[in-house]
Amino acid sequence: MMKRFLCAPGPTAVPSEVLVEMARPLMHHRTPQFSEVVAENAEMLKKVFKTSSPVLTLTASGTGGMEASITNFMSPGDTIIVLSAGKFGERFAEIGRAYGLNVVELKAEYGKDIKAEEVREALKKYPEAKGVYTEYSETSTAVAFDVKGIASVVRETSAIMVVDGITAIGAMEFEMDEWGVDVAIAGAQKSFMIPPGLAFVAYSSKAEKLMKEAKLPRFYFDLAKERKNLEKKTTAWTPAISLFMGLNVALKMMLEEGMENVIKRHYLVAETFRQAVQAIGLQLFADVPNVRPSDSVTAIRVPEGVDGAKIPAYMRDKYGVTIAGGQGSMKGKIFRLGHLGYVDKSDIVVELQAMELALKELGYTFELGKSVAAAQEYILKNFPVPNVAVSEAGD
Amino acid sequence: MMKRFLCAPGPTAVPSEVLVEMARPLMHHRTPQFSEVVAENAEMLKKVFKTSSPVLTLTASGTGGMEASITNFMSPGDTIIVLSAGKFGERFAEIGRAYGLNVVELKAEYGKDIKAEEVREALKKYPEAKGVYTEYSETSTAVAFDVKGIASVVRETSAIMVVDGITAIGAMEFEMDEWGVDVAIAGAQKSFMIPPGLAFVAYSSKAEKLMKEAKLPRFYFDLAKERKNLEKKTTAWTPAISLFMGLNVALKMMLEEGMENVIKRHYLVAETFRQAVQAIGLQLFADVPNVRPSDSVTAIRVPEGVDGAKIPAYMRDKYGVTIAGGQGSMKGKIFRLGHLGYVDKSDIVVELQAMELALKELGYTFELGKSVAAAQEYILKNFPVPNVAVSEAGD
Known part of the structure; x- marks a missing residue:
């Protein structure tokens, strides 16, 4: 399974x-x-x-x-x-x-x-x-x-x-x-x-x-x-x-949910993701800060020495996470992860851990788990967490 | 329900x-x-x-x-x-x-x-x-x-x-x-x-x-x-x-099922339907025998004295059977029943009984159940019935 x-x-x-x-x-x-x-x-x-x-x-x-x-x-x-x-x-x-x-x-x-x-x-x-x-x-x-x-x-x-x-x-x-x-x-x-x-x-x-x-x-x-x-x-x-x-x-x-909340959620999810990938040394493809990155998709430069075309295939076939590669002349040079629509903070963590596993196997050098931890830190600080009474689990 | x-x-x-x-x-x-x-x-x-x-x-x-x-x-x-x-x-x-x-x-x-x-x-x-x-x-x-x-x-x-x-x-x-x-x-x-x-x-x-x-x-x-x-x-x-x-x-x-069987089924279902509606005095709209009627849909002339635009609405809203009326200049003059795709002999009976009920309410004079009986007769004579051992019902 x-x-x-x-x-x-x-x-x-x-x-x-x-x-x-x-x-x-x-x-x-x-x-x-x-x-x-x-x-x-x-x-x-x-x-x-x-x-x-x-x-x-x-x-x-x-x-x-x-x-x-x-x-x-x-x-x-x-x-x-x-x-x-x-x-x-x-x-x-x-x-x-x-x-x-x-x-x-x-x-x-x-x-x-x-x-x-x-x-x-x-x-x-x-x-x-x-x-x-x-x-x-x-x-x-x-x-x-x-x-x-x-x-x-x-x-x-x-x-x-x-x-x-x-x-x-x-x-x-x-x-x-x-x-x-x-x-x-x-x-x-x-x-x-x-x-x-x-x-x-x-x-x-x-x-x-x-x-x-x-x-x-x-x-x-x-x-x-x-x-x-x-x-x-x-x-x-x-x-x-x-x-x-x-x-x-x-x-x-x-x-x-309310359109304002939907849009805020997309921004927070995207920003979590951008912070997280940069924490393991990856570079955004968007020429930030000269341009504004999209909040629905993030494009990442394939790190030197890594076979970029394999990243989406590894993530999909080995770890179950379907993302997109570069299109046309960008093939093998970037890979793109979507975070739009039915997406929340937990989805980002799913993307990140699979991306880390694929990159590790493809020879990129970084500390395993570090992008996930960066995402968690951003989530703790920035996400509105429901202010509800949290009871102990029981029957 | x-x-x-x-x-x-x-x-x-x-x-x-x-x-x-x-x-x-x-x-x-x-x-x-x-x-x-x-x-x-x-x-x-x-x-x-x-x-x-x-x-x-x-x-x-x-x-x-x-x-x-x-x-x-x-x-x-x-x-x-x-x-x-x-x-x-x-x-x-x-x-x-x-x-x-x-x-x-x-x-x-x-x-x-x-x-x-x-x-x-x-x-x-x-x-x-x-x-x-x-x-x-x-x-x-x-x-x-x-x-x-x-x-x-x-x-x-x-x-x-x-x-x-x-x-x-x-x-x-x-x-x-x-x-x-x-x-x-x-x-x-x-x-x-x-x-x-x-x-x-x-x-x-x-x-x-x-x-x-x-x-x-x-x-x-x-x-x-x-x-x-x-x-x-x-x-x-x-x-x-x-x-x-x-x-x-x-x-x-x-x-x-096999395309030959699919097509034969459509013909038999359509022909059942055509025979049945004519048994209660309804007229096909297709100028038969000068033209061949379609085997996927049958258009019927609205009988004199009946408010034709009401037939599809009655069948749908009172008896649960959605059919189509006439389009454009044909509105109120014909009504159309489809029998294509996922359709078998039993569907024809469902269409016919609802059509009969609607027509009866709208003032058309005919013997209730007669089109259904005509369909049954055609089915008995013409449909390939599976030649299986039929056992009594049990636990």
């Missing part, structure tokens, strides 16, 4: 409460009963996105949401500015080019970000740009972009601010309306604690104006059509019913 | 074996373990499609698969011929127009089909047509098109033959390669007995040639990219993991 832990930056562990809900007999989607679920989910999603705009649920993975954020707002030949310092920023650029847009890619090295000031310069140089597309948490490098600062620059122009918040929304502070984000995208299998297969997209009235003249072709991902259907408490196409049901339970769990 | 039965033409009832599999802790999709599932599913799907071409699994509902069957093979301004005698044929035309194609719609009244001879004429009149798009089982009217005959006409030309088999493949005879079908689409929540959220698409080498010059933009639904990823036992984007796991179990159930 090997007990397994899913500690990747998505998909993330699904709580039993959600699994059990999804195992119930299937409900038909064109019924008053399911319509209540659609409407209730949409209301709860607004509280996670912090927006008064409708939040649409697409049956697709996050990339489908990213595609929708381009095809619904742009016309062939339009210019967009893409902030690109990792695999998912690059994906925005790829989608833009696939649809015949003029993509201005603001690039930075992996591990860094692009600052609001550079975006301001780019918008001056390309005043025709109709949109600025950025990651919030760039999952491939574990860097958080300054979305709030960038949005404050973009909102002064006619361009729309589009944020891929797939590993950020629901895990890090996000204020769609207050910050002036025009299109925001999130994904099921991240902080939302359900299996992959749903993408969430909301758009502002500024974006809606652009949508009305947008000529790129779209059908399955037609957001105006989805919005009209949501008004009638339904979806344009047959939805992934079981995921909608699981989402209903998961959103209730999130809102019961 | 009200015991509930999902008897719609999709989504269909999900067997407990599948629900339980999907309730297991989530597996990461970039692991050797999940790759085995991807590869095994793809091999099993080939046996359902009867093709040697790879069958791709998209995280989307069936409409996503329909969109892919247009955007991957056509260029702006191309002419396609769409066979349209129901809501889903019309959807092909809508997608084609949304992507700037010249859509030649061969129309027939709802309840009828379009014959191979008409397709031959249209191909002569529009020799520039690059594709013929048709339903196999038009879910909105319960008519089965003569896909085999139409394919034999199309294969003589340079056009590709595209079949929406969403409520047909896995329920009715289908020979993708032998019949000369170039693109075939199926959907999870139909004969595949899992919740919605996956579409299956396969394409021939003739279609692949067209794909190489196809200029319509596509990204999320890029079939060439999916095919390349399938060769590496993975998917282009994060897949709906829990649905892939459920599909694995469901496909094994289908192949263990």
